[in-house]
Amino acid sequence: MKGRAGGLMRAWRRGGTTAILVIAAAGVLRAGGPTAPGPRQEGAVRGASLTSAEECARCHVDIHRYWKASMHAQAAENSRFQAQLEELRSKGNAEPICVRCHAPAAVYLRDVRWEKKATWEGVTCDFCHSVRGLRADPARPFVLDVGNVKTGPLMGATPVSHGAQYAEVYTSSDLCAPCHQYVNERGFEVLTTFAEWKASPYPARNMSCQSCHMRAASGRVVDPKVQRVAATTVNLHEMPGGHSVAELNRALQAQISAVRRGGTLDVTVTFVNRGAGHRLPTGSPLRSIVLVVDADGAVGRRQTATRTYARVVVDEHGKELTDEVTMWLKGGRVVKDTRLAPGERRVEQFSFPMPRGTPAHAVAKFYYRYMPDAAPRGETGQPFLSIGAWVDAGGR
Ligand code: HEC
Numbered sequence: 001m002k003g004r005a006g007g008l009m010r011a012w013r014r015g016g017t018t019a020i021l022v023i024a025a026a027g028v029l030r031a032g033g034p035t036a037p038g039p040r041q042e043g044a045v046r047g048a049s050l051t052s053a054e055e056c057a058r059c060h061v062d063i064h065r066y067w068k069a070s071m072h073a074q075a076a077e078n079s080r081f082q083a084q085l086e087e088l089r090s091k092g093n094a095e096p097i098c099v100r101c102h103a104p105a106a107v108y109l110r111d112v113r114w115e116k117k118a119t120w121e122g123v124t125c126d127f128c129h130s131v132r133g134l135r136a137d138p139a140r141p142f143v144l145d146v147g148n149v150k151t152g153p154l155m156g157a158t159p160v161s162h163g164a165q166y167a168e169v170y171t172s173s174d175l176c177a178p179c180h181q182y183v184n185e186r187g188f189e190v191l192t193t194f195a196e197w198k199a200s201p202y203p204a205r206n207m208s209c210q211s212c213h214m215r216a217a218s219g220r221v222v223d224p225k226v227q228r229v230a231a232t233t234v235n236l237h238e239m240p241g242g243h244s245v246a247e248l249n250r251a252l253q254a255q256i257s258a259v260r261r262g263g264t265l266d267v268t269v270t271f272v273n274r275g276a277g278h279r280l281p282t283g284s285p286l287r288s289i290v291l292v293v294d295a296d297g298a299v300g301r302r303q304t305a306t307r308t309y310a311r312v313v314v315d316e317h318g319k320e321l322t323d324e325v326t327m328w329l330k331g332g333r334v335v336k337d338t339r340l341a342p343g344e345r346r347v348e349q350f351s352f353p354m355p356r357g358t359p360a361h362a363v364a365k366f367y368y369r370y371m372p373d374a375a376p377r378g379e380t381g382q383p384f385l386s387i388g389a390w391v392d393a394g395g396r
């Protein structure tokens, strides 16, 4: 065992209970980093450092594997985000506005030069599990206490390598709100996912963000080689959302029907937001769902109609915004919002000229477009659902 923390045992009192903690391995889970080897100081984050997810992975193997595949793990490294940050740095100091959600360690631990591994890990394990509560300050909404105690949803967890403490906030949507609800300096609500959820029927059904995004998945909380614990499932830390085709299919249910009326083919597409606990799409106003309906006859060319479901946001001059930087900094108002509310059903009708006497068919395809200027290889977006209807040559 190397390093001065090896084998050290510490004890302290908190709220009447004594937590005893053995630091089992070198350098892992140092209390407050190398400069603060003594007992934890309440609220003192300066000089403290968050432990890298790589360390947590030694024991929480399965949780780490899921998290690694999440957008949270990529929030800081994301090349689009990095490019935008570079541009902002060259212009001034808008950086902290973005960093507090995408690389929270940089803000809370004042790693302004991005020297710490945890900063690059974006929304990393130790950030979330050092949260002790929330405060009303929008610039620093999380109350963080970095040290050996990890807070979480388990009551009576008994790790030997770090302290553990139950905190109710982990099973509540409130934990997600500071990063998934955002009002910019102009008073414009850029992100409204939390408010959309709050206004939906889901809170009354006791369904939090975690109920859907962190449902139980197979895995072990801790590698059994390290410590045996009873649970055989973990909370899905992959947090699948709009970047998951399975999740998109869970969100949207659709039907199509087609009838021939004289020389036209009338197509009806009915769809419902049955699985998203907020609007569909939610999150960044750059996201959109695109419905493309193709109608084909045995003879004649294919005809296409497209409809888009999104928020259209403009700046103070009425200019439509199409990238994150101007959206977050200059977003001023919504001029159109065609997204689907939770549970909402839409009926869309299309009419295509279609000569009599030939069979015809119509196909409806749904795409998720992440941003206007970055569709994969010039396509509409990520296809996720496709349904078709056929009519015979005679028709009605
Ligand atoms: C976005 C914040 C967030 C991040 C990042 C995060 N967690 Fe969690 N974690 C949670 C929440 C919330 C729960 C509880 C979910 C529930 O009970 O509904 C949880 C639960 C847990 C639990 C309890 C066991 C379980 O699965 O319920 C452990 C252990 C854990 N996380 C470890 C980790 C590790 C290790 C990482 C990094 C690889 C990590 N977490 C990353 C928020 C986070």
Ligand code: HEC
Binding pocket: 024, 028, 029, 051, 052, 053, 055, 056, 057, 058, 059, 060, 125, 126, 129, 150, 151, 152, 153, 154, 155, 156, 157, 158, 159, 160, 161, 162, 164, 165, 166, 167, 221, 222, 226, 227, 229, 230, 231
């Ligand atoms: C040496 C192994 C080991 C390492 C390294 C480790 N943990 Fe744990 N952790 C455990 C064990 C064992 C438990 C207890 C599980 C139980 O009792 O069900 C646990 C429990 C937890 C819990 C649940 C606490 C609660 O009360 O809900 C969280 C959160 C957690 N760990 C986060 C982390 C984070 C974050 C890291 C990295 C900074 C980390 N752990 C590193 C072994 C480890």
Ligand code: HEC
Binding pocket: 071, 072, 074, 075, 076, 078, 081, 100, 101, 102, 104, 123, 175, 176, 177, 178, 179, 180, 209, 210, 213, 214, 239, 240, 241, 242, 243, 244
């Ligand atoms: C510290 C800020 C922070 C916290 C806390 C946080 N998130 Fe996130 N979340 C982000 C950022 C930033 C992104 C976007 C990352 C990217 O795309 O680069 C994101 C993305 C997501 C996505 C999108 C996944 C996809 O497929 O597009 C989901 C779902 C999500 N978060 C759910 C949650 C839930 C549920 C919680 C609470 C348990 C939570 N987040 C807490 C910052 C946070």
Ligand code: HEC
Binding pocket: 173, 176, 177, 180, 193, 194, 197, 198, 202, 207, 208, 209, 210, 211, 212, 213, 240, 241, 242, 243, 247, 248, 250, 251, 275, 276, 277, 278, 279, 280, 281, 282, 283, 284, 287
């Ligand atoms: C009833 C289940 C359910 C609940 C509750 C729920 N979500 Fe979702 N969420 C989904 C589904 C399904 C998707 C995928 C479809 C989509 O992108 O809207 C999704 C997508 C997302 C996305 C991705 C948006 C994007 O642009 O790709 C984010 C971020 C997100 N949810 C955050 C949250 C947060 C934060 C909460 C709590 C305030 C929450 N969700 C509550 C089911 C749910």
Ligand code: HEC
Binding pocket: 078, 080, 081, 084, 085, 094, 097, 098, 099, 100, 101, 102, 178, 179, 180, 181, 182, 191, 241, 242, 282, 283, 284, 285, 287, 324, 325, 328, 329, 370
């Ligand atoms: C309040 C928290 C918050 C702030 C502040 C914030 N973001 Fe984000 N950002 C998010 C969340 C959450 C998502 C994902 C939303 C979704 O899935 O629709 C996101 C998504 C993005 C994406 C898309 C990533 C991808 O590949 O899908 C980029 C790029 C981005 N943000 C850049 C920025 C920039 C640049 C700033 C500063 C001007 C900024 N963000 C400020 C929370 C934030």
